[in-house]
Amino acid sequence: MALTNRSNAVEDRIDTNINTIIALRIMASWDKKKNHKSETFVTQTSSIGGRAVIDELEKNLALKREHVEPSRMTLRKFGNISSSSLWYELAYIEAKMRVRKGHRIWQIAFGSGLKCNRAVWQALRNVKPSPKGPWEDSIDRYPVPIVD
Numbered sequence: 001m002a003l004t005n006r007s008n009a010v011e012d013r014i015d016t017n018i019n020t021i022i023a024l025r026i027m028a029s030w031d032k033k034k035n036h037k038s039e040t041f042v043t044q045t046s047s048i049g050g051r052a053v054i055d056e057l058e059k060n061l062a063l064k065r066e067h068v069e070p071s072r073m074t075l076r077k078f079g080n081i082s083s084s085s086l087w088y089e090l091a092y093i094e095a096k097m098r099v100r101k102g103h104r105i106w107q108i109a110f111g112s113g114l115k116c117n118r119a120v121w122q123a124l125r126n127v128k129p130s131p132k133g134p135w136e137d138s139i140d141r142y143p144v145p146i147v148d
Helices: 001-035 049-060 065-078 084-096
Strands: 041-045 102-110 117-124
Touching: 049 065, 065 084, 065 102
Parallel strands: 041 102
Antiparallel strands: 102 117
16 A cells, blocks of 8 residues: 555656646747747756666657757766766756757756656856866767667
8 A cells, every 4th residue: 555655656746747848848839939049958867767767758758869868978977976967967968068048958856765856947148068067078979879
């Protein structure tokens, strides 16, 4: 009985976070109709599950490979570094110079137990790579192919 309740609670948390991405996609469509340049990047991290969680989110949310690329490359270069992965993934997007004024970034993080949190960022200006960032010495070598 306790396992069923826990499973339902996890599903509820994930549903809440998925509703966020649906809202973002609706906003992105609206922005395009208004001729605003707007792009939504999606990045995800996990303190448990690693690659399997990234694969499932990509498949179930019908995400493009570039949406989960920051997560995959962070996992590959730094390993599973728990909640700090979010900052390395954000630094990856910045180092690739993919953040422009008006872009939105949706981050979702899964932790132990029932933890599932999200953040939505909107760039107020074009973002340049941070000097001495974690990707400074290697960003030109990424992304690397991921072997199944």
